[in-house]
Amino acid sequence: xxxxxxxxxxxxxxxxxxxxxxxxxxxxxxxxxxxxxxxxxxxxxxxxxxxxxxxxxxxxxxxxxxxxxxxxxxxxxxxxxxxxxxxxxxxxxxxxxxxxxxxxxxxxxxxxxxxxxxxxxxxxxxxxxxxxxxxxxxxxxxxxxxxxxxxxxxxxxxxxxxxxxxxxxxxxxxxxxxxxxxxxxxxxxxxxxxxxxxxxxxxxxxxxxxxxxxxxxxxxxxxxxxxxxxxxxxxxxxxxxxxxxxxxxxxxxxxxxxxxxxxxxxxxxxxxxxxxxxxxxxxxxxxxxxxxxxxxxxxxxxxxxxxxxxxxxxxxxxxxxxxxxxxxxxxxxxxxxxxxxxxxxxxxxxxxxxxxxxxx
Numbered sequence: 001x002x003x004x005x006x007x008x009x010x011x012x013x014x015x016x017x018x019x020x021x022x023x024x025x026x027x028x029x030x031x032x033x034x035x036x037x038x039x040x041x042x043x044x045x046x047x048x049x050x051x052x053x054x055x056x057x058x059x060x061x062x063x064x065x066x067x068x069x070x071x072x073x074x075x076x077x078x079x080x081x082x083x084x085x086x087x088x089x090x091x092x093x094x095x096x097x098x099x100x101x102x103x104x105x106x107x108x109x110x111x112x113x114x115x116x117x118x119x120x121x122x123x124x125x126x127x128x129x130x131x132x133x134x135x136x137x138x139x140x141x142x143x144x145x146x147x148x149x150x151x152x153x154x155x156x157x158x159x160x161x162x163x164x165x166x167x168x169x170x171x172x173x174x175x176x177x178x179x180x181x182x183x184x185x186x187x188x189x190x191x192x193x194x195x196x197x198x199x200x201x202x203x204x205x206x207x208x209x210x211x212x213x214x215x216x217x218x219x220x221x222x223x224x225x226x227x228x229x230x231x232x233x234x235x236x237x238x239x240x241x242x243x244x245x246x247x248x249x250x251x252x253x254x255x256x257x258x259x260x261x262x263x264x265x266x267x268x269x270x271x272x273x274x275x276x277x278x279x280x281x282x283x284x285x286x287x288x289x290x291x292x293x294x295x296x297x298x299x300x301x302x303x304x305x306x307x308x309x310x311x312x313x314x315x316x317x318x319x320x321x322x323x324x325x326x327x328x329x330x331x332x333x334x335x336x337x338x339x340x341x342x343x344x345x346x347x348x349x350x351x352x353x354x355x356x357x358x359x360x
Contacts, residue, residue, distance in 0.1 A: 017188075017190040017191060018187050018188055018191070019188065019191045020064060020065050020067065020068050020188060020191065021065055022051060022055050022065060022066070022068050022069050023068050025051065027047050027050075027051060028047075028048075028051060028068070028069070028072070030043075030047065031043070031044040031047035031048050031051070031072060031076065032044075032072065034047075034076075035072070035075060035076055035079050038079070038083060039083075040075075040076045040077075040079035040080040040083060041079075041080035041083050041084060044072075044076040044079075044080065045073070045076045045077055045080050047076075048069055048072045048073035048075075048076050049073055051069040051072075051073070052066065052069040052070050052073045052169070054069075055069050056069075056070075062176060063176070064176055064177070064180045064186075064187075064188055064192075066176070067172075067173040067176040067177050067180075067195070068173070068195070070169045070170070070172050070173040070176070071169065071170055071173035071174075071195075071198075071199050071202060073166075073169045074165070074166040074167065074168070074169030074170035074173070074202065074206070075166070075170065075202050077162050077163075077165060077166035077169070078163065078166045078202070078205060078206050078209065081159055081162050081163065081166075081209075082209070085159075160210075163206060163209055163210050164210075166206050167203065167206045167207065167210070170199060170202045170203045170206060171203060173199055174196065174199040174200065174203060177192050177195055177196045177199060178196060180192050181193070181196060193226070193230070194230075196226055197222075197223040197226035197227050197230075197249070197253075198223075200219050200220070200222050200223035200226070201219075201220065201223050201253070201256070203219045204216045204217075204219035204220040204223065204256060204260070207219060208260060208263070211263075212273050213260045213261075213263040213264045214260070214264055214270045214271055214272050214273065214279055215272050215273050215274065216256075216260040217257050217260035217261050217264070217270070217279060218272050218277070218279060220253055220256040220257045220260060221253075221257050223253050224250065224253035224254060224257060227246065227249045227250045227253050228250055230246055230249075231246040231247060231249075231250050234246060239309075239310060239313055239315070240310075240315075241310070241315065241317070241319070241320065243306065243310075244303070244306055244307055244310055244317065244320050244324075245320060247299070247302055247303040247306055247307075248303055248320060248323055248324055248327065250299050251296060251299035251300050251302075251303050251327050252327060252330075254292055254295050254296040254299055255296045255327065255330045255331060255334060257292050258289055258292040258293050258296060258334045258338075259330075259333070259334055259337075261279075261280070261285065261288065261289045261292065262289060262334065262337040262338065262341060264285070266282075266285070266341065266344060266345075267282050267348075268282050269281050269282050270282075270285060285341075286338070286341050286342055286345050289338055289341065290338060290342075293331075293334055293335065293338050296331055296334065297331060300324075300327055300328065300331055303324055303327070304324065307320065307321070307324055
């Protein structure tokens with residue numbers, strides 16, 4: 001997942017190349033800053049929701065001027081939801097495990113207290129149905145579990161709704177950018193070239209969260225094409241942080257494709273959900289992933305080599321070092337997953353002759 005700003009990362013080019021007006025709005029920059037700090041849930045969603053409506057009304061909903069706000073609104077929704085889920089998981093992991101016997105004892109004690117209070121306060125109004133439901137959930141572990149399940153289902157529906165809205169906003173932004181990219185003399189051509197692959201990564205992240213892994217792999221692979229083209233545009237003698245970022249982005253996108261293909265069910269063709277496009281047949285899936293994995297390893301090696309070369313030249317690489325090091329961890333994860341997939345495929349191949357022999 002990338003947290004680069006949609007306002008553009010090349011400071012030198014930003015001064016020369018036009019960018020959509022909204023990206024220079026202080027509110028836009030503040031919202032991007034919140035997302036980059038992992039604080040999307042603390043105001044970023046509201047900022048970009050307001051900006052998306054504002055620029056859509058002012059420039060038109062299909063205007064390139066509106067696309068950055070659309071994307072960041074979707075991005076903020078996704079990041080905010082992911083942060084809430086992570087915090088909830090951390091809280092649950094840290095909390096003590098409830099003892100059923102202790103819970104039952106406390107429930108009985110609570111009932112006695114409530115009975116005593118009721119006898120001492122005849123003027124107390126009758127409890128509402130909501131109060132009775134709440135009391136029942138406290139008294140009965142089964143009732144509490146039922147209420148919790150219902151709340152969990154509602155939360156799940158709300159999260160899915162947010163994800164669908166996030167995906168819709170990002171896809172709208174991408175569609176506008178993609179159409180604009182075909183205009184040879186477009187005002188924001190340079191900005192669009194950088195914004196499109198980032199939009200595709202955001203779409204891929206959202207699709208992955210929705211468990212649409214084939215579609216996510218497709219989105220990441222399209223982002224990879226853009227990043228590879230950008231990397232190839234540099235001279236081999238270039239010594240700059242932008243060249244290092246270009247290396248890192250190609251490696252990252254390659255890893256993301258590998259991860260999503262691993263998430264796809266084994267033994268099934270990898271097919272996109274909406275277009276029904278075949279990415280790879282089931283029998284070729286592991287070899288296909290292996291190809292991306294090997295490509296990612298080579299890309300990481302190139303990135304590390306160039307990073308060391310850049311550091312030796314006296315350039316401060318601190319801003320990229322952590323990002324590049326994180327790629328090593330990602331590749332290790334893919335390697336482990338791929339090894340399991342290869343083992344599973346080998347076991348299936350070994351079992352197949354035994355089945356045929358049994359039939360004979």
